[in-house]
Amino acid sequence: MKNFFLALTIAFFCAQLSLSAQTEKGKKLVAISSALGIGGSTNGFAFSSTKSKSDSFESDPIKSSSFNLSPRVGFFVVDNFVIGAEVFYGFAKQDDFIFQGDVVIDEVKTNTIGGGPFFRYYFQTKRVLPFVEAGLIIGTSNTSFGDLDDDKNNLLNYGGGAGIAVPLGAKVSFDAILRYSHFEIKATEDNNNNFRTISNAFSLGLGFSIYLGKAQSQNTQQTN
Numbered sequence: 143m144k145n146f147f148l149a150l151t152i153a154f155f156c157a158q159l160s161l162s163a164q165t166e167k168g169k170k171l172v173a174i175s176s177a178l179g180i181g182g183s184t185n186g187f188a189f190s191s192t193k194s195k196s197d198s199f200e201s202d203p204i205k206s207s208s209f210n211l212s213p214r215v216g217f218f219v220v221d222n223f224v225i226g227a228e229v230f231y232g233f234a235k236q237d238d239f240i241f242q243g244d245v246v247i248d249e250v251k252t253n254t255i256g257g258g259p260f261f262r263y264y265f266q267t268k269r270v271l272p273f274v275e276a277g278l279i280i281g282t283s284n285t286s287f288g289d290l291d292d293d294k295n296n297l298l299n300y301g302g303g304a305g306i307a308v309p310l311g312a313k314v315s316f317d318a319i320l321r322y323s324h325f326e327i328k329a330t331e332d333n334n335n336n337f338r339t340i341s342n343a344f345s346l347g348l349g350f351s352i353y354l355g356k357a358q359s360q361n362t363q364q365t366n
């Protein structure tokens with residue numbers, strides 16, 4: 143058992159040294175993540191069940207669920223600093239939605255898609271790689287209310303956060319980040335007054351990153 147923990151410690155230390163080298167200029171980053179949320183929001187991966195109850199009445203539960211995925215690709219333009227592009231997709235579903243106080247809709251679905259740039263900077267430490275990042279997402283969302291007309295909106299989302307990359311091998315890390323996001327949603331049609339819904343939120347993002355390619359400094363040395 144003692145030898146096992148010793149081997150595990152050495153493997154972790156070697157992986158950390160290798161991962162630190164993957165953030166050099168010229169390397170590539172391929173990543174995917176999902177945010178954890180509360181309720182049926184496309185901003186997070188979540189499940190919820192809500193019901194009304196009194197001494198003489200208990201309603202059926204209203205269930206909602208949601209998830210999102212954010213694949214991204216980036217390039218290290220200098221050591222530890224990566225610039226790239228991100229694609230966002232979110233889906234949310236809610237049962238028994240009450241529309242305008244009296245119309246009950248069996249199911250409401252929202253699909254959101256967008257994309258934009260992101261920036262991330264890594265800090266070199268002995269065990270993990272802390273980082274800070276910022277990004278911008280521009281996209282659209284479409285909500286279907288059963289037999290009623292769909293609700294189409296434009297989406298603007300920008301923000302940033304801080305996190306850590308934990309090495310899982312020489313070229314892979316598990317990433318956790320606490321993000322702050324500013325959302326603005328407005329209708330695409332019949333919106334002469336530029337009416338929009340604005341929200342600010344914190345979320346916990348979890349995902350994986352893969353570090354590919356050769357450092358530019360290594361290529362230069364080989365050429366010389």
